[in-house]
Amino acid sequence: VSKIELKVNGHSHTLDVEPSTPLLYILRNDLDLRGPRFGCGLGQCGACKVIINGTAVFSCITPVSSVKGEITTLEGLSSNGRLDPVQQAWIDEQAPQCGFCQNGQIMTAKALLDKNPHPTDAQIRESMNGTLCRCMSYFRVHSAIKRAIKTMAEASPAGGKEVVA
């Protein structure tokens, strides 16, 4: 058991915790976050995804001690009550059915678009492929990603040409 410092959505936390604790249970049960959810505990479905250093990771198989960098959860995507363009695109396209997986869909898409604002269809399919949806909302998720690409490009000063590293 050791003290672990976590920075989540801009807030710092110090926790007494066994270092191997999967991050998911800390986020859900100690920090009361609802975005990341348990789906498989195997890193197979994506329900638990959070963004760390620009990458969407499976929090269900990430030991809390291995986290280096700030964690962003679904709740942390919006700022000052304004939704991230990816979230807004999800609403505009009415992407979810039950919505239980959508945390994973949104976080994976967000990480993808931050790295590559203009992914090809093939890149979208590949990047999203480990994020499952049993309602089969995939087609709408693709539409939402395409909408987010468009709105982010329009909002960008370089007219979408700029690549964010």
Add this chain to the structure above:
Amino acid sequence: MSWSDRIPKQIEEVLVQHYGVTHRRGFLKSAGLLAVSFSAFGSAAIREAAAQSGSAAQRPGPYHDPDFRQIDSWIVIHENNTATFYVGKTDPGQGTGTCFRQLMSDELDIAFDKTSCIMGSTDITVDQIGSGGSSAIERDSWPMRRVAAEARRVLLEMGSKHLGVPIDQLAVSDALITVKADASKRVTYGELIAGKKFNVTLTGNNINRVTGQAKTKSIPELKYTGQSLQRDDIPPKVDGSLKWAVDVKLPGMVHARNVKPPFACAKLTGVDESSVKTLPGFIKVVSKGNYVAVVCEREEQAIRAARQLKTTWEKPTTSPFPASENLFNYMRGATPTPGFRPVVLGNPDAAFSGAAKIIEAEYEIPFQGHTAFAGAHALADPSNGQMTVYTNDMKSYSMRRGIATFLDMPHDCVRVIWMMGPQGFGRSAAEDAAFEAAWIARQIGRPVRVQWMRDEETAWDTKSPAFLVKMRGALDRDGSLVAYDFHARSCDYNHIGYNEPDTVLIAQLMGSRRARAAAGSAAMPSDMYAIPNRKMVGEVVGLPTVWETPLRTGNLRDPNGPQPTFAAESFIDEMAAAAKADPLDFRMKMIKAGTNDDGGFRRARSIAVLKAAADTYGWDSRPSPRPTGKGKILTGRGIAYSFRGETVVAQIAEVEVNRETGHVWAKRLVCAHDCGLVVNPESLRHTIECGTLHGLSRAIHEEVRFDTEKVTSRDWFSHPTLRHADIPERIDIVLVNGDPNPNRPDLPPYGAGEASLKPMLAAIGNAVYDATGVRIRRVPFRDDRVLAALKAAGA
């Protein structure tokens, strides 16, 4: 690279280093758990968390049933002139909650955005069963509409008194009653009734017939109905603010995890509590019969303890079932349960003996799992000598009855609070976790949260029955189908009902047995084909073992629809090919020739959806298969049609088959769909689209595998589902109104949650045949199966 290879290596290293787990690559996926250890935060550190609503959590029982004959049970008008609707339905994610608001806002004459809808909690909403059977709009929206219309009538009466003007001189809009002659004279619904009750008793001897004096509006008078209003559940699902059933936390709450038998019908012979007693947070091992669970303070502690608990089990003396590769041989040889008689039309024997051509075929559909996106879960709170269960169970009312009986508690001491959860397509109507949580909660006197792990859920959830369908068809010299023999056999003898206290898994494991497991069923295909001589029979066979087995059947979305429809609609294609006819023309000819149905209602709509699908796709008339191409990728198109209740569906799939790998990709899908009155077109399109893709998933991926003692499908690799990479380039959803009288003002709505799944498997199979000339009579069309079939046929 398989997906499992992407599990970061350092994560496994951490596990090895900390726990000395000598696992292989793949441990994570096979073991279904991270062996983890936690500091004991202890109960002092358990964070206080609100229940679904503070007042709900505090309110002690008894919990009486809301009286469906009172308007007050359905509608509350608030002082700020807004309304809350209380309905006995649950929305599994198809937007029905928003649709109820649209319909009720229209009848009540209140602005849609001034309303909200509360669903499915047994102590505050009337018992409309919950969800299931695609009944939300078709059946259950009617009492809601009638009650809202009656509330409007009563409010107008009150307004008349208040304003001193007869009702016929009043106008009402957006919950505001005005005097027609003088609009300055006005009163709002809120001013008339807020803080008071309607106290108006409705009539009708059951909830589906409940009504007041007011008539519902005709369709042209509906303002919100028919509009693509945005679903109200989506923003909180997207910004992370929604409180799901998995998010409820209560003071003093603990976590339990089940220890499942390692094989079917195993007898528990020993539990070594010392193997977990010293683990952090350990509270108790609870066990009765063959049911075992471990309770710990924290969730991860319970997961770890359940995996580490040493238990011993005795195997049954005989195998509970054949291995999955021998299932269909077993089903062929099994004796069906008695009581299934054939339905005969005309004289099939004579027609077969005079036929120009006879085709025979047999189709196989394996068990397919519900595989809900997350395992069964529930929180049960035993406070105040009551039992409150927080769950995403789609049928919360039967759960309440089931748990009360199971725990032998008075009915009104139990309530079930429904909250959103992962779509289970019928799995959550045969809920297990809530019964387990309630039983454990009573054992230990604290709120208990139970969640099934992935391997547990995939292996032990309810299964869609396997089907074996034998068919024979006779063509006359003109290529018409004159005789048809349909013989379905389903493996469906232990079909689990809705939250039954004696068949839910924990009850079985504790020894509960019914004299007769279940009748089961083997449905017939739904079609309008005019085939003069028919013999159709559906019969049921059971596996050697019925109880305490992971091969227990249940209602998976459109229960027993996709299986016989895959067989029947593929076989119709076989007949069309034998007649060298275009598969669409062949179907149309038989539908148009029909005379003996419901005044042509369903026939006209069948023709309309087939035509709409064909027009949208750009179907050119030719027989299947197309001449086989030379390249690596073969392309083909297939059509299939069916109906479910009064909802009619035609689907076209265009597929690419990779000759070298056997991979089938549905490049384009078209679904034409007629479900009568459409409440929310966009929401409906989305539901149809997802149902269509669910059908695709069942066509190309889904299959339960098992050896002779256990299910070996335990995760998303061994029971795969559709993924992003499988998604078609294009999907067209066409909403059709094929009513012979399309402008009638009383067009009713029909169900839409399930019908779009039904013909999809056959559409894919027919497209694969069109592309390759090879008929594959077994789903799923997995790469290896397709490749083997292509090779065997020399295609």
